[in-house]
Amino acid sequence: MKSNWYTGRAIKVLTHMGIWVVLLSLPYLLDSHHGMEHHHDDRRDRAFFYLNFITNILWIGPFYLNAYLLTARLFIRRRYLEYIGSLILLFGVMLSMNFVLFKFAFDLDHFSLKGATYFLLPAFLLTIAVSTAFRLVTDRLEADKLAKDRHEENLKTELSFLRSQISPHFIFNILNNLVALEQMKSPELGPTILKLAALMQYMLYDTDEERVPLSKEVEYLQSYIDLQKQRFGNKVPITVSLDSPRGFLEIEPMLLIPFVENAFKHGVGLIDQPSINIELCVREKTLYFKVRNRYNMSSAEVKDKTSGIGLSNVKRRLKLLYGNLQRLDISRDNGWFIVSLQLNLH
Numbered sequence: 005m006k007s008n009w010y011t012g013r014a015i016k017v018l019t020h021m022g023i024w025v026v027l028l029s030l031p032y033l034l035d036s037h038h039g040m041e042h043h044h045d046d047r048r049d050r051a052f053f054y055l056n057f058i059t060n061i062l063w064i065g066p067f068y069l070n071a072y073l074l075t076a077r078l079f080i081r082r083r084y085l086e087y088i089g090s091l092i093l094l095f096g097v098m099l100s101m102n103f104v105l106f107k108f109a110f111d112l113d114h115f116s117l118k119g120a121t122y123f124l125l126p127a128f129l130l131t132i133a134v135s136t137a138f139r140l141v142t143d144r145l146e147a148d149k150l151a152k153d154r155h156e157e158n159l160k161t162e163l164s165f166l167r168s169q170i171s172p173h174f175i176f177n178i179l180n181n182l183v184a185l186e187q188m189k190s191p192e193l194g195p196t197i198l199k200l201a202a203l204m205q206y207m208l209y210d211t212d213e214e215r216v217p218l219s220k221e222v223e224y225l226q227s228y229i230d231l232q233k234q235r236f237g238n239k240v241p242i243t244v245s246l247d248s249p250r251g252f253l254e255i256e257p258m259l260l261i262p263f264v265e266n267a268f269k270h271g272v273g274l275i276d277q278p279s280i281n282i283e284l285c286v287r288e289k290t291l292y293f294k295v296r297n298r299y300n301m302s303s304a305e306v307k308d309k310t311s312g313i314g315l316s317n318v319k320r321r322l323k324l325l326y327g328n329l330q331r332l333d334i335s336r337d338n339g340w341f342i343v344s345l346q347l348n349l350h
Contacts, residue, residue, distance in 0.1 A: 024064060028057075028060050028061060051110040051112055052110075052112070054110065055102075055105055055106060055110055055112070058105060059102060059105070059124070060127075062098065062101060063127060063128075063131045066094055066098065066128065066131055066132065066135070067131050067134070067135045067138075068135070069094065070091075070094075070131075070132050070135040070136060070139075071135045071136070071138055071139040071142075072139070074087060074090050074091070074094075075087075075135070075136050075139040075140070076139065078090060079136060080139075080140075080143070091132060095124070095125070095128050098124060098128060099117070099120055099121065099124060102120055102124060103115055103117075103120070106120075150324070153324055154324050154325065157320065157321060157324050178196075178200055178231055178234075178235065181196065181234055181235060182196060182197065182200075192234070196231070196234065199227045199230055199231055200227075200231065202223070202224075202227050203224065203227050203228060203231070206220065206223075206224045206227075206257075207224075207258070213257065214256070215254040215255060215256055215257070216254065216255065216256075216257045217252065217253070217254060217255075218249045218253040218254060218255045218286070218291070218349070219248065219249060220257075221255050221257065221258075221259070221260060222246050222248065222249065222284065224258075224261070225246060225260060225261065225264060225282075225284070226244075226246055228261065228264060228265075229242065229244055229264065229282065232268050236272065239272075239278075240271070240272050240278045240279070240280060241278070241279045241280070242279075242280045242281075242282075243279075243280070243281045243282070244281075244282045244283075245282070245283045245284070245285075246282070246283075246284045247284060247285040247286065249286040249291075250286070251289075253286065253289065253291075253349045254349070255291070255347075255349065256321075256325050259318075259321070259322070259325075260284075260293055260345075262315065262318045263293070263295045263315075263318070263343045263345070264282060264295060266295075266315060266343075267280050267282070267295050267296075267297035267341075267343075268280065268297075270297060270299050270300075270341065271297030271298055271299060271341070273300070274300055275298050275299065275300050276298075277298060278297075278298050279296075279297065279298050280295075280296070280297045280298075281294075281295070281296040281297070282294070282295050282296075283295075286349070289348070289349045290346060290347065290348050290349065291345070291346070291347040291348075291349055292345075292346055293343075293344075293345040293346075293347070294342070294343065294344045294345070295342075295343045296340050296341070296342050296343075297340070297341050298339055298340060298341075299336075299339065299340075299341045301339055315334065315343075318332075319332060322345075322347075326347060326348070329347065329348035330345070330346065330347045330348065331345070331346040332344070332345050332346075333345075
């Protein structure tokens, strides 16, 4: 992964360097005869030749400064007055550098501010126009690629994702519990059936939407946890704190359940003092989600092999959907397997 990043970055840098070499050399290649007979015979002509050459090289600075700073932070955000002011300041810097080269580097006389402005302004405007177009096209291509990646990822994981969240083994145990409750004539039978029905309805129908209310996702988690509590009874201490989110917030469906399911799959069984802790809260439109479970430290493999997607695929989905608006930390600490997710819901 690292070498791929390096290779792609190196190719990009080399491509830019090649384009600049061609662009800067083209005027002199097309007018090489003029350059040989005049610029090398007369000191003043030779000084102007190098002055123009260095000035052309200096256009590289405004090009990338505008593309990666001014356009990104001002123009795209519609801060046009600040953008125009920054361009005027930048052109002033280019004029000052031209004056320094003219007077001190090449010892030329009769510097004209008006003449220098007329000479530099067209090239400056062309550089800024091409630079802005370059940034806008680059952003568009990156946005299209990201949208394509998201679409392909959703197509690739949709079927396995939906099937994996409620494993057949879990459904089998719940059905056995329902039979036992029916035989005991337990009052818990009705609520259990309703929770299972709500679970299946959310999984099969509500997840068709690109986003769902966060409250629905939390209800789904609570129903899943309640059924697991009923399944394990007092054998596994389960601590749950799911704060009801205030206001209307949305989230991609079934984004949190893999972490909870993973805890129940690896936090029970041949484990001394099994325990599962699940916490969720929202502060200032930022979701904080944490799942902790005891695991068997003698087993080197903690990754979920039976789940249709696994934690590595969940990381990929989070990255595609939220980019830098999410932070996922997965760690092990003294017999605890800890998943901590911070998600910006703006």
